[in-house]
Amino acid sequence: MPITTTVITGATSGIGRETAMALARKDHALYLLVRDTERGEALKRDITSGTKNKNIYVVQCDLADLESVRNAAGILKRSLLSINILINNAGGIFAGREESKDGFEMTFAVNHLGHFLLVQCLLPLLEKGQARIINVSSEAHRMAKPNFNDLQWIKRPYSAWKAYGTAKLFNIYFTRSLAIKYGKKGINAFALHPGLVNTGFGTKLSGFSKLLMALARPFMISAENGAQTTIYLALATRIDAKSGKYFKSRQPADSSVAATNELGRDRLWDLSMELIEPFLN
Numbered sequence: 001m002p003i004t005t006t007v008i009t010g011a012t013s014g015i016g017r018e019t020a021m022a023l024a025r026k027d028h029a030l031y032l033l034v035r036d037t038e039r040g041e042a043l044k045r046d047i048t049s050g051t052k053n054k055n056i057y058v059v060q061c062d063l064a065d066l067e068s069v070r071n072a073a074g075i076l077k078r079s080l081l082s083i084n085i086l087i088n089n090a091g092g093i094f095a096g097r098e099e100s101k102d103g104f105e106m107t108f109a110v111n112h113l114g115h116f117l118l119v120q121c122l123l124p125l126l127e128k129g130q131a132r133i134i135n136v137s138s139e140a141h142r143m144a145k146p147n148f149n150d151l152q153w154i155k156r157p158y159s160a161w162k163a164y165g166t167a168k169l170f171n172i173y174f175t176r177s178l179a180i181k182y183g184k185k186g187i188n189a190f191a192l193h194p195g196l197v198n199t200g201f202g203t204k205l206s207g208f209s210k211l212l213m214a215l216a217r218p219f220m221i222s223a224e225n226g227a228q229t230t231i232y233l234a235l236a237t238r239i240d241a242k243s244g245k246y247f248k249s250r251q252p253a254d255s256s257v258a259a260t261n262e263l264g265r266d267r268l269w270d271l272s273m274e275l276i277e278p279f280l281n
């Protein structure tokens with residue numbers, strides 16, 4: 001049986017780590033895209049000793065640095081002929097407004113734009129692998145306040161949850177766009193909400209949000225449980241017809257009405273293409 005080649009971001013912690021472990025147990029060749037290679041190598045050792053899978057590779061990739069994303073894609077293009085699964089899992093929420101290396105608002109940069117560039121750079125490999133692209137979104141997309149005249153949160157007061165919700169809405173827009181644009185080329189895309197999961201997520205929040213997270217923590221599910229919908233989407237057979245959809249608890253689910261807005265979806269695509277253009281090739 002041919003080996004399944006899977007690329008995953010954000011596997012050094014939480015949901016991504018459990019996803020990587022589960023797919024390593026299924027003998028996938030795993031490419032771990034990590035911003036911190038020491039953490040990546042430690043994860044590789046854990047996966048190899050826990051699963052006996054030796055096909056684990058660490059690639060440096062900071063999603064808040066588009067040059068680093070392009071370099072990571074270059075390494076994959078030189079190492080691989082095809083990719084079967086790409087899991088865009090890395091993400092986070094930021095208490096105050098921060099900027100990425102390229103000057104983009106950090107929530108937008110890490111949760112959306114870095115992954116957008118990664119996919120664009122990897123398209124030839126994804127097409128050859130008839131790939132599934134899995135985007136880890138969130139129910140927080142319902143809090144989105146997209147303003148295409150101020151995606152960088154310069155003209156309005158920054159709100160951590162609104163910026164995060166908007167980035168997670170963009171994960172759903174992106175998923176639908178990928179399904180529409182590349183479905184005929186054999187690439188399918190899925191978005192998902194993992195549940196309310198006890199991970200590193202939100203640990204750097206401050207003030208009232210920090211208190212809320214602390215109060216919610218005892219009721220959160222484990223990272224292992226939180227990884228189940230991602231793992232399902234990676235392993236399930238016959239789900240191509242559901243490409244473009246948003247999943248919860250391993251089932252297609254309704255997203256917000258805003259997430260079905262075609263104008264917003266197309267605007268995000270065009271704008272993202274403009275922003276990453278200097279980093280293509």
Ligand SMILES: NC(=O)c1ccc[n+]([C@@H]2O[C@H](COP(=O)([O-])OP(=O)(O)OC[C@H]3O[C@@H](n4cnc5c(N)ncnc54)[C@H](OP(=O)(O)O)[C@@H]3O)[C@@H](O)[C@H]2O)c1
Nearest residue numbers: 010012013014015062063064090091138196197199200201
């Ligand atoms: N936890 C929840 O309740 C929940 C709910 C809905 C959606 N989600 C989504 O689930 C995904 C996984 O989050 P998690 O809960 O597992 O959180 P987590 O434990 O904080 O893991 C986040 C992962 O993203 C990586 N990451 C962060 N910034 C990065 C960057 N600039 N470049 C590359 N990698 C970066 C982190 O790497 P380091 O180890 O280097 O920090 C880590 O591996 C995220 O997209 C999150 O938005 C989580």
